[in-house]
Amino acid sequence: MNASLMTIIIPAYNEAHRLPQTLPRVMNFVATCTETLDVLVVNNNSQDHTGAVARELAALYPRLRVLEQPLPGKGAAVRQGILAATGRYVFICDADLAMPIEELPRFFPETLGGDYDIAIGSREAAGAQRYHEPWYRHIMGRVFNLVVRVLAVPRIQDTQCGFKSLRREVAQELFALQTIDGWAFDVEILALAQQRGRQIIEVGIPWYYGEGSRVNPIQDSLRMIREVWRVRRNLRAGIYEEANKRESE
Numbered sequence: 169m170n171a172s173l174m175t176i177i178i179p180a181y182n183e184a185h186r187l188p189q190t191l192p193r194v195m196n197f198v199a200t201c202t203e204t205l206d207v208l209v210v211n212n213n214s215q216d217h218t219g220a221v222a223r224e225l226a227a228l229y230p231r232l233r234v235l236e237q238p239l240p241g242k243g244a245a246v247r248q249g250i251l252a253a254t255g256r257y258v259f260i261c262d263a264d265l266a267m268p269i270e271e272l273p274r275f276f277p278e279t280l281g282g283d284y285d286i287a288i289g290s291r292e293a294a295g296a297q298r299y300h301e302p303w304y305r306h307i308m309g310r311v312f313n314l315v316v317r318v319l320a321v322p323r324i325q326d327t328q329c330g331f332k333s334l335r336r337e338v339a340q341e342l343f344a345l346q347t348i349d350g351w352a353f354d355v356e357i358l359a360l361a362q363q364r365g366r367q368i369i370e371v372g373i374p375w376y377y378g379e380g381s382r383v384n385p386i387q388d389s390l391r392m393i394r395e396v397w398r399v400r401r402n403l404r405a406g407i408y409e410e411a412n413k414r415e416s417e
Contacts, residue, residue: 172231173203173276174333175255176269179237179245181212183263184221190263191222195229197269203276206231208252212245213238243353247343250336258339262330267373274371275333285338285367288324288358289331295372305377308389315393319400320359325370327354338366345408351388352395359399360408 176194180187191209198205209226211219211234222234235252237245250258259275261267267289273279275287291298291309298306309328316327332354334342338361348356361368402408 171204172206172255174205174257174259174272175249175253175336176205176207176259176261176272177246177249177253178207178209178261178263179212179242179249180209180214180218180222180263181242181245182214182216182218184214184217186263187218187221187225190265191225191229191232193265194261194269195225195232197272198229198231201272203273205272206233206255208233208235208249210235210237210245210249212242213240239349241349241353242351243346243356244349246353247346247349250334250339250343253336253339256336257333258336260330260332260334264378266376266378267329267331268376271373274373275331280369280371283335284369285335286358286361287333287369287371288326289329289373289375290326290370291329291373291375292325293370293372297372297374299374299376301375301377312389312392316355316396319396320355320403321362324358324368327358329373329375331373342366347402347407348395348398350391350395352392352399355392355396356399356402359403363403363408 194207198207209222211222219236226232226234235248237248246260277283280287290296313326321327342357342360345360346353346356
């Protein structure tokens with residue numbers, strides 16, 4: 169395959185019901201896009217037939233690959249995809265396509281004025297639109313973001329939107345220091361990026377709320393807050409600097 173501008177990474181946990189719709193749509197976009205793209209599905213310790221479904225579809229599309237990740241946690245799946253990516257950029261994409269894949273050109277370097285370090289989809293930045301989101305989920309998200317800004321990632325208005333693009337070298341540098349494999353891995357990666365002076369662009373996107381989210385509003389929110397607090401402790405204790413020194417030795 170020719171070198172691609174971007175590797176689209178789709179972490180998939182128990183998505184056997186969704187992939188038959190999601191992957192053909194993604195691959196049709198890839199086939200018609202003016203830029204060269206490739207796709208990595210990471211089967212994230214699924215308990216259903218996600219891996220088998222993904223592999224059947226991969227047999228139909230040359231630019232689609234499937235990886236197996238036996239460790240639980242979305243962060244672990246994304247890390248494996250990033251380490252295996254070959255594109256100049258890596259684009260993290262949720263399997264539900266809450267942001268339509270056709271909006272991906274918003275993250276192309278030519279759209280954003282040239283090469284960048286990190287561009288994150290935002291439901292709060294200029295140009296963003298939310299569709300069908302229950303009011304209570306919106307409020308919960310804003311409260312969580314306030315906690316994140318106070319404890320770990322100042323100034324960023326939406327760390328948890330599942331659509332993010334990173335220059336591959338930057339992504340591999342940051343994910344090599346990752347310690348959190350759960351939902352709050354985004355917070356850790358963005359906190360590391362800010363600590364290292366990496367450029368972060370918030371890109372307003374259209375975002376469609378879908379029923380069937382696996383996030384438990386109470387239990388997962390509490391777990392994520394504990395993980396954010398852990399990121400804050402790590403930053404203050406110099407854990408990431410020590411890990412970086414060990415990597416470079």
